[in-house]
Amino acid sequence: MIQVRELSKFYGKKAVVEKVNVNIHRGKITSFIGPNGAGKSTLLSMVSRLLDADTGEVLVDNDHVHKMKSNEFSKRVSILKQSNFMNVRLTIRELVSFGRFPYSRGKLNAEDIRIVEQAMDYMGLMDMQYEYMDELSGGQRQRAFIAMVIAQDTDYILLDEPLNNLDMKHSVQIMKILRRLVDDLGKTVVIVLHDINFASVYSDRIVALKNGRVVKDGQTEEIINSDALKQIYDMDIPIKRMNNCNICVYFNS
Amino acid sequence: MKKRYLFIALILLSFLSLFVGVSTIKPMDLLDFGSEETEIFLISRLPRLVAILLAGAGMSIAGLIMQQLSRNKFVSPTTAGTLDATRLGILVSMLLFTNASTIEKMIVAFVFALAGTLLFMQILDRIKFKDAIFIPLVGLMFGNILSSITTFFAYKSNVIQNMASWLQGDFSMIMKGRYELLYISIPVLILTYLYANRFTVAGMGEDFSKNLGLAYKRIVNIGLILVALVTTTVILTVGMIPFLGLIIPNIVSIFHGDHLKKTLPHTALLGAIFLLVCDILGRVLIYPYEISISLMVGVIGSGIFLYLLFRRKAYA
Numbered sequence: 001m002i003q004v005r006e007l008s009k010f011y012g013k014k015a016v017v018e019k020v021n022v023n024i025h026r027g028k029i030t031s032f033i034g035p036n037g038a039g040k041s042t043l044l045s046m047v048s049r050l051l052d053a054d055t056g057e058v059l060v061d062n063d064h065v066h067k068m069k070s071n072e073f074s075k076r077v078s079i080l081k082q083s084n085f086m087n088v089r090l091t092i093r094e095l096v097s098f099g100r101f102p103y104s105r106g107k108l109n110a111e112d113i114r115i116v117e118q119a120m121d122y123m124g125l126m127d128m129q130y131e132y133m134d135e136l137s138g139g140q141r142q143r144a145f146i147a148m149v150i151a152q153d154t155d156y157i158l159l160d161e162p163l164n165n166l167d168m169k170h171s172v173q174i175m176k177i178l179r180r181l182v183d184d185l186g187k188t189v190v191i192v193l194h195d196i197n198f199a200s201v202y203s204d205r206i207v208a209l210k211n212g213r214v215v216k217d218g219q220t221e222e223i224i225n226s227d228a229l230k231q232i233y234d235m236d237i238p239i240k241r242m243n244n245c246n247i248c249v250y251f252n253s
Numbered sequence: 254m255k256k257r258y259l260f261i262a263l264i265l266l267s268f269l270s271l272f273v274g275v276s277t278i279k280p281m282d283l284l285d286f287g288s289e290e291t292e293i294f295l296i297s298r299l300p301r302l303v304a305i306l307l308a309g310a311g312m313s314i315a316g317l318i319m320q321q322l323s324r325n326k327f328v329s330p331t332t333a334g335t336l337d338a339t340r341l342g343i344l345v346s347m348l349l350f351t352n353a354s355t356i357e358k359m360i361v362a363f364v365f366a367l368a369g370t371l372l373f374m375q376i377l378d379r380i381k382f383k384d385a386i387f388i389p390l391v392g393l394m395f396g397n398i399l400s401s402i403t404t405f406f407a408y409k410s411n412v413i414q415n416m417a418s419w420l421q422g423d424f425s426m427i428m429k430g431r432y433e434l435l436y437i438s439i440p441v442l443i444l445t446y447l448y449a450n451r452f453t454v455a456g457m458g459e460d461f462s463k464n465l466g467l468a469y470k471r472i473v474n475i476g477l478i479l480v481a482l483v484t485t486t487v488i489l490t491v492g493m494i495p496f497l498g499l500i501i502p503n504i505v506s507i508f509h510g511d512h513l514k515k516t517l518p519h520t521a522l523l524g525a526i527f528l529l530v531c532d533i534l535g536r537v538l539i540y541p542y543e544i545s546i547s548l549m550v551g552v553i554g555s556g557i558f559l560y561l562l563f564r565r566k567a568y569a
Binding site: 045070071072074078094099 | 321324449450451453454456457459460461463464465466467468506510511512514
């Protein structure tokens with residue numbers, strides 16, 4: 001379990017994240033949702049140590065994250081941020097191999113290679129493993145990154161808006177993969193999502209933020225109802241039940 | 254572009270380079286140890302070859318590191334003010350210690366090269382508009398500011414002639430006893446190779462590096478120190494060689510990608526070959542006179558640079 005205790009971040013005097021307390025349960029998909037500027041990404045960055053918190057603490061399985069060595073931490077928690085660095089020309093295989101960096105410092109042994117190949121296989125990337133990242137489509141690229149995180153083999157996988165710039169087909173594909181990571185491999189996934197319906201359909205738990213504070217935190221069914229959504233988004237959003245899923249019809253509300 | 258072929262080309266060109274020059278030396282002459290030919294060979298030709306190889310490989314690697322760390326294909330010692338900062342450093346050392354020894358010059362110039370590059374990286378951090386072409390333009394402007402400061406103080410203190418010699422890269426003055434500083438490139442190459450994986454990871458950004466447990470800031474600083482070291486030694490011994498650090502890594506990247514462990518040998522070899530070709534051409538085109546290496550590299554290099562710019566539209 002990841003425990004977030006009284007976590008705050010200020011930019012100047014403005015609190016972007018303010019006294020947030022959240023527990024992230026093992027073996028679940030937890031989605032962070034909320035309006036723009038709610039502090040979702042900032043919170044995720046602090047949990048993953050990319051950003052230093054101004055107050056509060058984060059515990060991963062009862063270990064204080066700031067007392068962990070960075071190498072140790074990177075074997076337990078991985079984070080994938082929406083980034084635009086793809087002017088670096090690496091093949092898929094090279095990128096996924098870097099997932100083993102915390103273990104091997106770049107010198108792969110037979111075990112590392114086996115894990116790298118397994119990760120690529122799991123993501124269906126074996127056929128294109130020698131293709132360069134900058135020549136892939138958005139969906140393929142995102143899959144390659146997830147394969148890298150799988151090779152990193154951490155219990156906790158944090159993803160910041162992994163569906164950005166993906167079309168419907170690839171979004172669904174990525175969410176299904178994340179679901180499988182949790183159900184088959186026992187990973188814990190935390191994900192920042194913009195589309196509330198992806199959160200509703202695929203996550204076990206939802207944490208809703210607004211103005212830097214947690215406004216709702218619970219099982220998905222407890223959050224996906226019109227009352228709770230009204231509090232989070234200031235919109236009247238009817239819920240329709242379809243194919244065993246709760247779908248928020250917000251387009252004309 | 255196989256490593257093997259590059260290596261063979263390097264050997265052949267090296268051999269050619271040794272026997273091109275104003276005084277004719279044939280391989281057979283070398284058998285006679287006391288002869289004038291052997292002496293010229295040992296005092297001038299061989300040092301010149303070694304200097305070209307070290308400078309070519311070193312500057313290309315310096316460019317490669319800079320492009321990786323700044324995450325911009327068009328950043329290099331030429332386009333990031335490193336060369337100009339080094340020259341400012343040399344001027345300061347000449348003004349501070351009237352008869353500066355090579356080592357004193359080297360240390361002061363190194364400090365300036367490092368400070369200039371760090372300053373550029375700071376500017377880079379602050380710029381919101383990270384366009385691939387815009388960044389090197391900022392670097393060139395930054396370099397020109399440093400350069401005008403250098404010229405101003407050089408003019409004031411009557412050493413402008415002296416400074417001009419650092420502006421033009423020139424191998425014709427290289428001989429025994431005047432190039433050995435360049436050997437610093439060898440440990441730098443070895444260190445770069447040892448750190449290659451770390452530089453590759455750092456090249457994917459701070460967040461990405463932190464995720465993999467890499468001490469990002471430390472690696473960037475190590476990289477910049479290596480760059481400053483190579484640049485300083487090359488300028489002090491040969492002078493400015495523009496574009497080399499820019500085009501060589503880019504050409505290798507097109508064929509072999511950006512995995513440093515893989516591309517480093519290619520980059521070093523191609524850099525040495527390119528400089529060697531430019532030098533040989535410079536020596537034979539207006540024989541028995543010589544075209545300076547910075548002019549040769551400038552002309553050929555800027556042509557290739559333009560080609561890379563146009564090509565970028567098609568691919569990136």
